[in-house]
Amino acid sequence: FSGDSVVTLLDYGAGNVRSVRNAIRYLGFDIKDVQTPEDILNAKRLIFPGVGAFAPAMDVLNNKGMAEALCTYIENDRPFLGICLGLQLLFESSDENGPVKGLGLIPGVVGRFDSSNGFSVPHIGWNALEISDDSEILDDICNRHVYFVHSYRAMPSDKNKEWISSTCSYGDRFIASVRRGNVHAVQFHPEKSGDVGLSVLRRFLLPKSTLTKKPTEGKASRLAKRVIACLDVRTNDQGDLVVTKGDQYDVREQSEENEVRNLGKPVELAGQYYKDGADEVSFLNITGFRDFPLGDLPMLQVLRYTSENVFVPLTVGGGIRDFTDANGRHYSSLEVASEYFRSGADKISIGSDAVYAAEEYLRTGVKTGKSSLEQISTVYGNQAVVISIDPRRVYLKSPDDVEFKVIRVTNPGPNGEEYAWYQCTVNGGREGRPIGAYELAKAVEELGAGEILLNCIDCDGQGKGFDLDLVKLISDSVSIPVIASSGAGCSDHFSEVFNKTNASAALAAGIFHRKEVAIQSVKGHLLKEGIEVRM
C-alpha cells in the first residue's frame, strides 16, 4: 500500500460493511483492515462503520483492546470518520439493550426514537440536515437529502453542543453528525446516500486544498417519500437470470411459447435506476421459494456487481428460510441472509417464511426467537429486515363472514360486495393461507420486522394504481414504515398513495422496465404536488 491512497477500516466483523468498502474503492482508495490495536494507532485516516447492536460492538472493541486505541487515536485529533453506530459508540452510553457503556468521548446517552408521536421507527429514508458552518465534510450536502436507517439516536445538549456539526429532525431533533478538528462522525450512511454521500467521503479522504465548495442546490427540509425500483428476478427457460414482470404474478408471455417475460439484465437495470434517481433498488428472487438461493450463485453475483456501483440501499428477497440440501447439509435462514448481506444487500426481505412465523406466533402467543425473521433481526437489527406481503383481495357480502380484519371497500366487488379481507399467500401467490394482511403486519412488527413491503396480487402489473384501501389499512395499523407496491401506472398514482395513505415509500416495476414513466418524472411530479422527495 502506498501511504496517501490507503484508508484504514475498522471492521469488527459484526455485519455488512461491504458498501463502505465499495464506496472507498469507487473513490480510488485502497483499504487496510484493522487487525490489532496498533493498526488503529498507526492509521493515517480511519473509517469506522459501526454495524449491528451497541452492546456486542462495545464487547468486541473492549475484548480486542481496540476501545482504548480508538480513544487515544481520537483524543490525539487524528483523521477519523465514524458512521452510524460508529457515531453512537463515541457517546457515554446507549439504551440499546442497556444501559451499555460507550467510549465516553462525547457527553450524552444514545436513546431510542419514540414511536408514540406518530413517527415510524426505525427512522428509514432520506432526510434533510441542519448543518452548522464549520462542518467541512458536509459542505456539499447543502440542502439535499442523506440516507438514514436507525432506531437509536443521540440528542443535542449543552454538554455536547461543541461537538455538533449537524442535526436532523424526525419527531425529535437529534444529532446527525459531530465534528471536532479532524474527528468526524455521521449518523447517516454516506455510502448509501448517492452522489451526495460519496462527496462526504471524498471530503474526508482528500486534502482540503483539492476541494471546492459547491453552490447550494436542492431544498430538503424533512424526511422524503421514497421511490423504489423493484426487479423481480428469475432464471428463464434458457437458464439466464433475467428481470421479469408479471400480471397478477403470472410472469409468462401469453403466447404459444409461454416464455418467461424478459425485461432486461438485473445489474444493468439496477445501475440505470440508480442513475435515474431511484431511492432504493429491490431484487426479488421470485422462484427462491422452490430453488435454494445459495445454490443460486448468479443472484449473489448480481448483488456483488450491483453494489460496486450503486450507492443507494439494496434489498434482496426470495428463499430466505431454513433449508436442507440434497446432501443433507442444513443451512439456517440466518446463513442464507448473511450470504446476501455479504454479497452487498443492505436489507433482506422475507415473504413465505414470515407468514408461517406469524401464523405460529398468533396461534401460540409465544415468540420463540427461532423464526427467520426473529433470528435475522436479532443479529442484523430490525432495520435490515423487510417483510414482503403478497395478499389477494377476497370480497365479502358481510363484515362478519370471516374472523380476519375486514374493511369496507371503496369500489364494490363484481357482485356488489361492499367488504373485503386481504388473504396472505405464500410461494409467489400460489397458496392462500389462513391469515390476513392486517394480522400478518401486526404480528411481524411484534416479531421484529423493520419495514413492510406491501404488494397486492390483484393490482400487480395492472397499471391502475395502488390498492389504496389496503395501503391505508396497513400503514395506519403499524408503526414501522410501509412500502406501497403493485399497480403503479403513472405519476399520479404515486402522489395519490402518498396523499391518501401513510405509506413511507412507493415501489414500482413494470412502468420503469417498459420505460413508460421515468423515475425523475415521478419525482418531479411529486415535488410539484408539494410532496418532499430526494431530487
Ligand code: 1PR
Ligand atoms: O416467499 O420469501 O421466497 O419471497 C418471494 C418474493 O418474491 C416475495 O417478495 C414475493 O412478493 C415475490 N414474488 C414471488 N412470485 C412473484 C411473481 O410475480 N410471480 N413477485 C413475486 C412479486 C411483486 C412486486 C412487483 C410489484 C410492482 N412481485 O415486487 O414488483 O407488484 O409491480 P408493478 O409496478 O409492475 O405493478 P419468499
